[in-house]
Amino acid sequence: MPELPEVETVRRGLERWAVGRTIAEVEVRGPRTVRRHAAGPDDFAARLRGRRIEAACRRGKYLWLALDDDGYLLAHLGMSGQFLAVAAESEDPKHLRARFRFRDDGPELRFVDQRTFGGLALDSGLDAGEGTIPAAVAHIALDPLDEAFDDGGFADRLRSRRTGIKRALLDQTLISGIGNIYADEALWRARMHYARGSDTLRRADVVALLAAVREVLLAAIGAGGTSFDALYVAVNGESGYFDRSLEVYGREGEPCSRCGAAIRREAFMNRSSYRCPRCQRVPKAPRW
DNA sequence: CCTAACTCCTGCATGC
């Protein structure tokens, strides 16, 4: 599932394959993928025709392409969205949702999405202090790899919340880019249980947690992300290999690499959480 | 304002 490392890998691919090119034609398959574009698929396609792509940007799990008319092509991959740069002659995949052709001889760009949680929209800019961003992204917190991320401010906000630590890590308005996989991996690295109350963390605990988050995100970016199946690949079609480095996620029953205890899978927030039962003990006052 | 449940969707694995 695309989280920050996967989205960053895709962003780099868009930088390589889309930036500097001018759009000739856009084809949208069905209304769902552009459901966030209020004016509809035809307007979406018409406005993009002739636009030059100036930059590929990201905040958390949101991606956007800055256009030469000061607009933004905003994208979210959801659970299974992909951008693929491929020769126009190659066969259309089953879940093709949008196609971008350019005014050059290079490959076309396709947005493919099996589970349709992903989406595309055109948006206008908003001055957010740290620069202009698409208006629809304004409520998303900076991600922990952004140099403007405020560690102290995050600690304050986290500690003032009355929720569990994993819920907080998954809240994109508090810290962005973390999903189920990297939340579990970071909590394992920090030796914290997912149900620990966010208001029980001392500032030093938050420092350790942020360090663990950054370590795992950077390592995963270095591996090109995590590809469990064909649902996540880079823009050039390659899979990431961070799945080999996962310590707990998807490893139920396997020994913890630190202590040897069998990794446990538990239902939490209508999904699965993985943890080491010895390294990550249940807190005295868990907040499920 | 805060927190949490609900909802959208498709394909694959599992069980009877």
Next chain:
DNA sequence: TGCATGCAGGAGTTAG
């Protein structure tokens, strides 16, 4: 074999 069920889950929306 076929059908029902469960599971994967990001984030906007709604409810309390």
